[in-house]
Amino acid sequence: MNQPQRDITLRFLAEPQDVNFGGKVHGGAVMKWIDLAAYACAAGWSGRYCVTAYAGGIRFVAPIHVGSLVEVEAKVIYTGTSSMHIALEVNACDPKSLNRRLTTHCIVIMVAVDQNGQPEKIPEWIPKTEADIAQHGTAKKLMDMRKQIGEEMQIFVED
Incomplete structure (x- = not known):
């Protein structure tokens, strides 16, 4: 059986249609790339x-x-029953120099679903290195923080 793949790197060239009125790649394009890599x-x-x-x-x-x-x-930093916490980092460089620099980072949670949109069980990821253990711990702390933020955000949700 093939081993699950824990991480991936996608590469794109920033094209003129990705640019905002200020002449830089707009956040929406970056968020699309993040979502594609998370998927x-x-x-x-x-x-x-x-x-x-x-x-x-x-x-x-x-x-x-x-x-x-x-x-x-x-890369996967935490798994639940059907969910995966994915840490993402976006770097950019001039393709001629390859001097990479960090531009964006975030966390995305993806859920495995069946053809009816119901959650499906996934393989558990178990951290092994010190860095993995630290990231796994941070993902758990962030879950608690998201729960608290979600409760606070209810004031903005219409009934």
Whole structure:
């Protein structure tokens, strides 16, 4: 049996249609790339079709210029019964120099679902290295924080 794939890197060239009025790649394009990488990572781990359940903590650190080579690195840092927490990092560089720089990072939660949209069981990911254990612990802390934020956000949800 094939081993689940824990991480993936997708590469894109920032094209003129990705640029906003300020001349930089707009956040929506970056978020699309993040979602694509999160899906590919989650599907590779679970062997299932997956949907986005949450995207948060997105931090735009530096702009991306048109013509840049963009790398979106995604890796599983926590698994539930059907969910996968994916840590993502976006780096960009001039393709001629390959001097990469961090531009964006975030967490996305993907859920494996069947053809009826119902959650499906996935393989458990068990952290082994110190870095993996730390990221796994952080993912658990973030779950608690998201629950609290969700409760606070209810004030904005119409009945």
